[in-house]
Amino acid sequence: MLSGVSVVSFTHFLQGPSATQILADLGADVIKVEPTGGAFERGWSGPDAYLDGESVFFLLGNRNARSLSIDMKAPESIELLRRLLADADVLIESFRPSTMDRLGLGYESLKEINPRLVYCSLSGYGSDGPYKDRPGQDVLIQSLSGLAHATGGGEAPPTPVGASVVDQHGAVLGALGILAALHGRERTGRGCLVESNLLSAALDLQIEPLAYHLNGFRGERSPSRISSMYYKAPYGVFPTADGHICVSITAPPVLAEVLDDPWFATVGDDEVLARREEINERVAGHLVGRTTKEWEDLFTERKVWFAPVNDYAAVVDDPQVRHNGSVLRFEHPTAGEVAVLGHPVRYDGERPGLRSLPPALGQHTRDILAGLDLTPDQIDALVERGVVRG
Template identity: 70%
Template sequence: MLSGIRVVSFTHFLQGPSATQMLADLGAEVVKIESPAGAFERSWSGPDAYVGDASVFFLLGNRNVQSLSIDLKSEKAKSILLKLIDDADVLIESFRPGALERLGFGYEELSARNPRLVYCSLSGYGSAGPYRDRPGQDLLLQSLSGLAHATGSADSPPTSVGASVIDQHGAVLGAFGILGALLGRERTGKGCKVESNLLNAALDLQIEPISYYLNGFRGERSSTGIGSRYYKAPYGIYRTADGHITVSITALSILSKAFDDDWFTTIAADDEYGRREEINERISKHLAERTTQEWEAHFTEHKVWFAPVNDYEAVVNDAQVLHNNSFLEFDYPGSGPVKVLAHPIRYDGRTPAARTLPPALGEHTESILSTLGLNDSEIDTLAQEGVVHVHNA
């Protein structure tokens, strides 16, 4: 879908690489600009998770891209990169605000050279404002945005989500913005600057509860474990006789039949939110009487909205997850089999493939420089001077 679109990527960590991988999966030619030491994610992985010498954190977000390893502080490197960007459709960067401007790759300068360029900046808080220079990281934004404070029961501390959901949503918003700008360019002939940041992504994830709050509704965390300040019961994770089960938005009339308990039918519709803790306690008592498996069969029969509370072992073996081909496996040189998440969208029933594996550092330096008109001798000289790093297979 994006064949013929060239993307120059100055990205590291998760938000940036994940955004560029989405574009690369769709056929864009993504050139990842790395220092001779390599991008941060090559040498870091959350739980020190490596397959062979390869960081899982790097492998999960860099397929279908090329690696150009070059010293950004070198004047020779700058002239090479400007030549590359002059012919690019998109530049995407996730450096601290102002960093690329100081290196001579700011939007104003590059847009003057290449008016069709779509320039996307991904940051923690935005390119301006009082928090501009603060470190932007998923957990910090979960806290700042109110997400952690909204999560958990009344007697529990603020609770973080167990994944980097803000990083990933920021990546999706960045990719979305780029695609919108490319479509706009088809109509106007002119590129633009796209900005996505983790703070906006964190707020966007909470579009529903924050909108309730902005319009005067003040909810409290539940004392009985309802999963949201703003929902009636049932809406939460409940104990069963042998584990847990999740029950969500289901009419009390249906619960009355499922639990064989007429008490639920005595609750007036306009009292359901005000009496939600009382209702939730009664649901909890019923659920404690049978096993999870028994409730799953019973709820299926009565059309109650429910789900098992899966750990990752159950998730990776889930029938629907497997049917959706949610995982991608490939053999990585020197490491062996690696499994990651596949592209999350299907197009005419198909998922984009891993056309190329996450690249070795500088794997494409020679080929990219060759397309810019440099000959072998010139490339060798640049490598000897430390301006570029060339991967030797």
């Protein structure tokens, strides 16, 4: 899809590398610019997850890219990068605001030498404003944005989601912005500045409940653990005799039949929202009386909306997950067999595959510099002085 599009990535942590990997999966030629000591994610992994010294956190977000390892504090490095960017289609960066400007690689500077450049900045809160210098990190943004406060039962404390959902949504929005800008450039001949941030991503994840709130509909977390401040019951996860099951919105007449309880038939259509706690508690009282498998069989037969509550082992083994080919496996020369999530979208029935492994640090430095017309002797001299690594 993006064959022929050149991307230079100054990204680290998760939001930036994940956004860049989306473009790389689609065929873009991605150059990952790293310091000579390596990108942050090479030396960090959430649960100290390393495969023979290779960070799983790095391996999950940097496939199909090339690595240029360079000391960005060296004056000659900035000149080399400006030469590289003079012909690039996209620059994507996730430094704190103003960092790229201080390096001489800000948008205003680069658009003078490359007016077609699509320049994407990913940050925590935005490039300006009172929070621009705060650390932007997923769980912090979940808390600030209201997402944690909206999650959990009425008696539970505010509860962050158990994954870096804001980082990943911010990555997708960044990639979306880049693709839109590339499409616009086809008409105008000009690039533009694309900005995405974690705070905006977290708010976008809450497009529905925030719209209710903004228009005067106030909600409270449910004491019976309805998994929304605004939805009718039943809606959420319920204990069974031997585990849990998730049940989504089901009309009272259906509940009366499926649960063999005439009480539900006494709830009028105009009472369902006002009596949602009664409904939820009564559903819970029924579900705890049978096993999960018994309810799954009955709900399947009666076409009730439900889902199993899978742990990650069950997710990986789920028939639909396996059918969709969601897990990508590859053999790495150091880490051995690696399993990560693949590209989430199919095109003409196919998912983009693995063109190249997550690169070793500086693996492509020499090739990239040679593409800037540097001679082997010039490249050797840069390596010897520690300006680049490769």
